[in-house]
Amino acid sequence: MATDLKNILEELYQIDPELKQHETELITLIKKIIANKPDTKFDKRFAKRLKAQLLRQSSTSTKSGFNFFAEFANTRKLAFATMGIALIALVAIPVLTNLRSKNFLPQEFDQTQFNVTKLDHEAFGPLAATKLSQSNDAILKADNISGEGELTRVAGLGGAGFAAAAPSVVSMPAPDFVNYNYIYVGDELNLTDEQVEVYKRVKGVNLAPQASNLIKQLSSNIADLSKFNNAKLENATIVEDKSFGYIINIMFGEGMINIDRNWQKWPQINCTTEACFEAQRVRESDIPTDETLIKISDDFLKEYGISLSNYGAPEVQQTWLRAYAETVNKADFYFPEIISVVYPLKINNRSVYEQDGSSKMGLIINIDVKNKKVAGVSNLTTQSYQSSDYTAETDDNRILKIVAKGGINSWFYGDNQATVNIQVNTPKIELIRYYQYRDNQSQELLIPALIFPVIDPPTDQGYYRQNIVVPLVKELLDQSANQDFGGPIRIMVEPQTVTDKIAPTIAPLR
Amino acid sequence: MENFESQIIRRCQAGELKEFGQLYDRYIKKIYDFIYYKTMHRETAEDLTSQTFFKAMDKINQFDPAKGNFSSWLYRIARNTVIDHYRTKKPETDVADFWDLADNANLELDLDLKQKLAEIEKYLTKFRPSQREIVIMRFWDQLSYQEIAEITGQTAANCKMIVHRVMTGIRQDLSLIVLYLLIISKQLLWPLT
Numbered sequence: 001m002a003t004d005l006k007n008i009l010e011e012l013y014q015i016d017p018e019l020k021q022h023e024t025e026l027i028t029l030i031k032k033i034i035a036n037k038p039d040t041k042f043d044k045r046f047a048k049r050l051k052a053q054l055l056r057q058s059s060t061s062t063k064s065g066f067n068f069f070a071e072f073a074n075t076r077k078l079a080f081a082t083m084g085i086a087l088i089a090l091v092a093i094p095v096l097t098n099l100r101s102k103n104f105l106p107q108e109f110d111q112t113q114f115n116v117t118k119l120d121h122e123a124f125g126p127l128a129a130t131k132l133s134q135s136n137d138a139i140l141k142a143d144n145i146s147g148e149g150e151l152t153r154v155a156g157l158g159g160a161g162f163a164a165a166a167p168s169v170v171s172m173p174a175p176d177f178v179n180y181n182y183i184y185v186g187d188e189l190n191l192t193d194e195q196v197e198v199y200k201r202v203k204g205v206n207l208a209p210q211a212s213n214l215i216k217q218l219s220s221n222i223a224d225l226s227k228f229n230n231a232k233l234e235n236a237t238i239v240e241d242k243s244f245g246y247i248i249n250i251m252f253g254e255g256m257i258n259i260d261r262n263w264q265k266w267p268q269i270n271c272t273t274e275a276c277f278e279a280q281r282v283r284e285s286d287i288p289t290d291e292t293l294i295k296i297s298d299d300f301l302k303e304y305g306i307s308l309s310n311y312g313a314p315e316v317q318q319t320w321l322r323a324y325a326e327t328v329n330k331a332d333f334y335f336p337e338i339i340s341v342v343y344p345l346k347i348n349n350r351s352v353y354e355q356d357g358s359s360k361m362g363l364i365i366n367i368d369v370k371n372k373k374v375a376g377v378s379n380l381t382t383q384s385y386q387s388s389d390y391t392a393e394t395d396d397n398r399i400l401k402i403v404a405k406g407g408i409n410s411w412f413y414g415d416n417q418a419t420v421n422i423q424v425n426t427p428k429i430e431l432i433r434y435y436q437y438r439d440n441q442s443q444e445l446l447i448p449a450l451i452f453p454v455i456d457p458p459t460d461q462g463y464y465r466q467n468i469v470v471p472l473v474k475e476l477l478d479q480s481a482n483q484d485f486g487g488p489i490r491i492m493v494e495p496q497t498v499t500d501k502i503a504p505t506i507a508p509l510r
Numbered sequence: 511m512e513n514f515e516s517q518i519i520r521r522c523q524a525g526e527l528k529e530f531g532q533l534y535d536r537y538i539k540k541i542y543d544f545i546y547y548k549t550m551h552r553e554t555a556e557d558l559t560s561q562t563f564f565k566a567m568d569k570i571n572q573f574d575p576a577k578g579n580f581s582s583w584l585y586r587i588a589r590n591t592v593i594d595h596y597r598t599k600k601p602e603t604d605v606a607d608f609w610d611l612a613d614n615a616n617l618e619l620d621l622d623l624k625q626k627l628a629e630i631e632k633y634l635t636k637f638r639p640s641q642r643e644i645v646i647m648r649f650w651d652q653l654s655y656q657e658i659a660e661i662t663g664q665t666a667a668n669c670k671m672i673v674h675r676v677m678t679g680i681r682q683d684l685s686l687i688v689l690y691l692l693i694i695s696k697q698l699l700w701p702l703t
Contacts, residue, residue: 015674025681037650040546046556047538058527
């Protein structure tokens with residue numbers, strides 16, 4: 001409270017230095033207001049209950065990345081919609097009618113074209129985290145003053161992210177926290193490469209001059225768009241006006257296309273009673289087999305000419321099965337309305353994983369389970385990259401120590417919590433997607449990393465990690481050692497008896 | 511390098527909504543407290559907190575980091591949820607907290623609060639709701655002026671100025687009371703003859 005009181009006073013003096021003469025009165029007043037802050041009676045059982053409800057809801061709804069457009073399509077603000085559609089028609093239709101002939105879209109906007117331009121050593125600059133942005137500092141400050149426990153970010157490497165390692169406080173409910181200790185039981189690592197190749201996707205697509213010139217020619221009763229100088233076409237949206245139609249959003253700046261349902265043209269559930277909702281629920285019998293899901297997906301990609309030349313064999317995302325297995329009363333389980341098929345991206349024969357190794361990254365096809373149709377496509381991007389060599393870590397012991405802690409994105413709940421030993425097997429060298437903020441822009445990098453598969457993951461509710469990830473770029477591990485960020489995140493928990501829950505066959509750490 | 515929270519948000523936006531639990535853990539108490547200070551009633555605060563998080567999870571795709579941080583976005587949802595709640599009680603006004611409904615006999619307040627609120631009510635109720643809200647966000651929710659600005663849609667400088675005005679106003683009121691008491695006491699000691 002003392003620090004906060006001091007801050008409040010300083011803020012007041014900044015506005016009116018003369019107030020300092022009345023400091024004693026002000027301190028009394030501020031203390032009085034703060035002291036009368038009511039006890040909010042925060043109930044951890046409520047917090048746990050709500051979290052369970054949210055997670056249950058999350059397992060039944062899958063979202064594709066750009067529902068804004070779906071929202072827009074559903075809006076009742078007709079006047080605004082009409083304006084928007086008029087503009088889209090003016091801009092997008094001439095562009096898109098020329099898509100096939102590629103008059104407007106440059107060669108880079110060709111998803112089938114994979115190319116890598118090799119740059120100098122460490123051409124993307126330091127990969128380690130920079131200081132947190134001001135807004136995130138604010139978050140940490142807010143954490144600091146909530147007064148309920150300690151959150152300390154220590155090790156990890158790059159991935160996890162609370163760049164400021166200053167002790168911070170977070171208020172959260174206390175479920176049954178467990179620390180995981182990962183034991184390597186695989187073959188010798190034998191890391192010999194002194195350099196690893198890091199990739200950066202080239203996002204921006206420069207439209208041919210005709211496309212940008214289009215804007216200059218635009219003029220309407222709404223606004224004279226030709227008056228905007230140096231204007232560029234950043235996005236185009238196509239709305240397919242037919243039953244089960246789609247909304248296609250082309251983001252030139254990102255070099256990406258997303259496809260989503262045109263909600264107005266898809267069947268909607270208009271229930272007002274519980275019985276009606278119940279009748280509309282997805283049943284287990286509605287869930288297509290994996291073969292059917294992949295066929296629906298393949299047929300769609302073929303119909304719309306989406307190339308799979310840079311992608312691996314499709315994989316059906318089965319995350320809901322785990323939630324189903326954990327549900328005691330199966331009748332309460334909400335089966336997903338959308339199931340995704342992922343075509344993993346392959347760069348020089350390496351798969352690309354999300355930063356925490358939780359899933360493979362690639363072209364995602366969302367399938368509407370009830371209608372047995374593709375509901376959306378996301379992550380359809382250009383495949384133009386730059387690459388640059390970075391110094392690699394070759395010290396096996398160092399890497400295995402990081403593995404033991406859970407690699408990046410690990411959480412540590414304090415020494416007094418139960419510990420579970422888990423074995424991990426021989427890793428593969430793959431790539432992880434890694435975001436780097438620089439100059440207020442987010443760059444998407446693909447970094448070589450060791451992906452250690454978890455052997456027999458615990459079936460306890462809440463455990464989700466299938467892989468432990470350790471990036472091979474030495475700089476990231478050095479940063480971890482310096483505790484700029486990363487490492488186990490220490491989270492507030494209530495003291496618990498220490499129990500080593502399971503100890504399967506344990507091989508000594510080498 | 512993207513911070514951890516941004517990664518989680520990005521993954522939620524990519525459809526991995528199970529990750530929302532991590533955002534929930536970070537903000538549940540803060541948002542609950544924020545709502546409680548506006549309702550002063552546990553059940554109501556729990557209900558509105560639930561609504562806030564369900565809305566946030568549902569609308570996570572609409573969050574744009576370029577337009578502000580996640581924390582402010584979430585607080586804004588909470589604030590709007592409270593305003594909507596009070597609109598159902600008093601539709602003709604844009605009340606943002608229970609103070610404006612003090613005359614409402616049906617208003618539910620936690621019983622043990624009455625004495626505490628009476629103490630502070632004398633300072634705060636004379637100010638406009640928008641002023642009072644900012645003071646509470648700064649003093650009780652312990653939000654920075656930048657955060658308050660993003661949540662309320664005002665500038666940080668304006669928020670600072672409002673707190674300054676409120677504090678100066680209370681201080682002057684207290685000074686007048688002290689002066690009045692001094693005059694009274696002097697009159698008692700040296701009555702005019």
